[in-house]
Amino acid sequence: MKTNQIKEPNGKLGVLIVGINGAVSTTFLAGVFAIRKGFAKPIGSVSQMATIRIGKRSENNFPFIKDFVPLESIDDLIFGGWDIRNESCLEASRYAQVLEEKDLARVADELEELRPMKAVFDQEYVKRLSGDHVKEGENKFDLMTQLREDIRQFKKENSLDRIVVIWAGSTEIFIPLADVHKTKESFVKGMKNNDRNISPSMLYAWAAVSEGAAYINGSPGLSVDIPAIMDLAAERNIPIAGKDFKTGQTLIKTVIGPMLKTRMLGLNGWFSTNILGNRDGEVLDDKDSFKTKEESKLSVLDTVLQPDIYPELYGNFYHKVRINYYPPRGDNKEGWDNIDLFGWLGYPMQLKINFLCRDSILAAPIVLDLILFADLALRANMSGIQDWLSLFFKSPMHSPNAVPEHDLFIQMMKLKNTLRELMNEKQITHVETEPAKSELERQA
Numbered sequence: 001m002k003t004n005q006i007k008e009p010n011g012k013l014g015v016l017i018v019g020i021n022g023a024v025s026t027t028f029l030a031g032v033f034a035i036r037k038g039f040a041k042p043i044g045s046v047s048q049m050a051t052i053r054i055g056k057r058s059e060n061n062f063p064f065i066k067d068f069v070p071l072e073s074i075d076d077l078i079f080g081g082w083d084i085r086n087e088s089c090l091e092a093s094r095y096a097q098v099l100e101e102k103d104l105a106r107v108a109d110e111l112e113e114l115r116p117m118k119a120v121f122d123q124e125y126v127k128r129l130s131g132d133h134v135k136e137g138e139n140k141f142d143l144m145t146q147l148r149e150d151i152r153q154f155k156k157e158n159s160l161d162r163i164v165v166i167w168a169g170s171t172e173i174f175i176p177l178a179d180v181h182k183t184k185e186s187f188v189k190g191m192k193n194n195d196r197n198i199s200p201s202m203l204y205a206w207a208a209v210s211e212g213a214a215y216i217n218g219s220p221g222l223s224v225d226i227p228a229i230m231d232l233a234a235e236r237n238i239p240i241a242g243k244d245f246k247t248g249q250t251l252i253k254t255v256i257g258p259m260l261k262t263r264m265l266g267l268n269g270w271f272s273t274n275i276l277g278n279r280d281g282e283v284l285d286d287k288d289s290f291k292t293k294e295e296s297k298l299s300v301l302d303t304v305l306q307p308d309i310y311p312e313l314y315g316n317f318y319h320k321v322r323i324n325y326y327p328p329r330g331d332n333k334e335g336w337d338n339i340d341l342f343g344w345l346g347y348p349m350q351l352k353i354n355f356l357c358r359d360s361i362l363a364a365p366i367v368l369d370l371i372l373f374a375d376l377a378l379r380a381n382m383s384g385i386q387d388w389l390s391l392f393f394k395s396p397m398h399s400p401n402a403v404p405e406h407d408l409f410i411q412m413m414k415l416k417n418t419l420r421e422l423m424n425e426k427q428i429t430h431v432e433t434e435p436a437k438s439e440l441e442r443q444a
């Protein structure tokens with residue numbers, strides 16, 4: 001293995017989770033502990049379960065990704081994090097009601113031990129939440145400095161040399177890009193002046209990158225997706241990635257959308273609605289948080305279908321996304337998609353998808369993959385936006401002069417080719433031809 005430009009994952013990897021008591025975080029943590037103890041398999045995790053082809057198809061060489069690239073082992077992750085309520089991750093898992101008591105019981109000790117640090121939180125940015133496990137400070141700069149101190153302390157106490165910070169906190173209200181986000185100088189000034197356009201998730205991102213930690217944004221808010229923090233990340237050689245874990249209906253959209261375009265079938269309309277009863281659903285019931293989510297979910301089809309290039313097929317489709325808070329369903333979301341498409345001579349057809357999924361069960365393996373790949377990027381000196389990780393995001397971060405890639409299978413090809421390149425293996429373009437040999441010749 002030629003890993004000359006990647007540092008080996010020596011020691012343990014620190015993982016700091018913002019919103020550590022949420023449904024996604026606790027489901028992720030309980031899963032990691034269960035996998036470590038041999039009670040479960042990492043189902044849904046690309047880094048743990050997927051293989052990667054090396055060389056020609058005829059060479060039959062398909063190692064597991066985790067054996068091909070030097071990823072940190074799932075056994076060597078040390079967890080910590082912040083939340084607004086001072087309860088253990090065990091209590092929080094019970095509140096989330098994603099996992100059954102029999103599954104929690106097997107990892108109760110590990111979950112009980114984990115307690116959040118005080119959060120930087122302001123209800124102005126998440127209207128439906130309140131909590132008292134919250135830091136106090138002179139201004140936003142002071143609060144950000146306290147987060148930096150938390151990261152340093154965590155690193156020191158656990159003798160760590162690498163940290164990944166991941167935002168799995170609630171969706172904040174919609175904040176459009178503003179002048180204060182544009183340069184490092186304006187951002188620092190804004191933190192000191194308590195600028196309203198600087199939300200808590202941006203303070204975590206700035207603190208993480210300043211402390212040399214990779215930062216991942218799992219929710220749709222801007223957080224790290226602002227020029228000031230991107231510049232800081234480039235300057236410090238830090239990988240960043242986001243936004244918004246790609247789980248239920250958007251995952252489907254980035255498979256069905258490319259299918260329509262691949263076969264040049266037209267689209268008149270796509271109506272997506274769902275019912276969801278967890279705390280995320282409650283937060284998204286507020287119109288300002290929903291707007292952040294809506295922006296993230298709506299952008300997908302336009303980018304995939306390119307209506308400007310294919311006006312006859314996609315120039316006029318109606319796209320609606322709704323999320324309905326419905327407590328009886330808890331984390332078990334039910335989504336309906338109605339797709340009005342058209343084909344030869346314009347004849348209409350319909351496609352209906354009814355996905356009875358589990359939000360946090362779909363998100364948890366993504367959290368694991370993002371942490372391990374972000375750490376790989378950190379050790380490989382890959383700084384700035386990691387667009388090869390777009391596979392995991394609804395609204396992948398991208399440079400201002402490039403459009404994001406949403407097609408799930410192109411995203412996967414990009415991820416695998418990036419890994420091949422990192423390991424000095426040939427990229428696979430799928431144009432190579434294999435030597436033709438008939439079955440009879442092979443048997444002879």
Ligand SMILES: NC(=O)c1ccc[n+]([C@@H]2O[C@H](COP(=O)([O-])OP(=O)(O)OC[C@H]3O[C@@H](n4cnc5c(N)ncnc54)[C@H](O)[C@@H]3O)[C@@H](O)[C@H]2O)c1
Pocket residue numbers: 018019020021022023024025082083084085096119120121122126129131167168169170171172200201218219220244245246247248278279280283359360362363
């Ligand atoms: N579950 C999915 O399929 C999925 C998919 C895409 C994105 N997401 C996003 O992931 C995030 C987490 O989802 P969830 O279902 O776990 O939600 P959740 O409400 O169960 O958890 C969010 C946690 O964040 C905490 N929190 C909020 N603001 C905080 C702050 N400033 N500092 C520290 N902690 C804070 C809350 O107290 C809560 O414990 C949400 O933003 C959601 O939109 C989830």
